[in-house]
């Protein structure tokens with residue numbers, strides 16, 4: 001039985017509308033132009049500080065606003081769950097994998113408290129043995145340390161697999177020397193150039209895809 005660690009945003013859940021809502025609440029307070037949904041998707045993947053950097057660059061805001069914007073983002077994040085949906089088949093697949101004896105973990109750049117809050121809201125927290133968020137350690141993906149920590153904290157030493165949607169996830173897996181499985185329907189920025197052991201577009205395919213991993 002394997003240790004399977006998942007990314008969150010763009011892999012298990014489509015959370016871009018809620019994240020767009022947070023960004024636009026902040027931009028409106030600054031009397032700046034709102035983000036489109038596709039900008040919100042593009043800005044996600046490397047955690048809150050980088051998302052805020054992209055807001056500042058795209059709206060030509062004063063760099064000095066950064067600490068306040070990050071603080072405001074974090075304050076709004078835990079409650080921003082209402083528009084977020086799991087991708088089709090996620091709940092059934094997670095439960096089926098756990099029932100089959102796999103150990104499931106989460107390694108996301110979303111801070112740990114909002115990650116837990118959205119999983120709880122969607123009834124998806126229970127199958128996870130371990131959750132590592134963007135602020136659990138003092139570094140984030142693509143640094144391999146959070147992914148290594150997720151595997152190391154599990155109560156087994158079986159085969160490791162990381163399932164994610166982005167270039168950041170692929171690079172993190174490569175640096176942690178973990179096979180990477182790509183969910184193709186998330187927020188990746190380009191269509192190629194990523195090293196992955198396998199790819200899938202629907203969660204109903206995942207158990208079969210994972211059968212190929214000893």
Ligand SMILES: O=C(O)COP(=O)(O)O
Nearest residue numbers: 008009045047108109110
């Ligand atoms: O918070 C983000 O920017 C992305 O989170 P993820 O690592 O779950 O894709």
Ligand SMILES: [Mg+2]
Nearest residue numbers: 007009010165
């Ligand atoms: Mg992601």
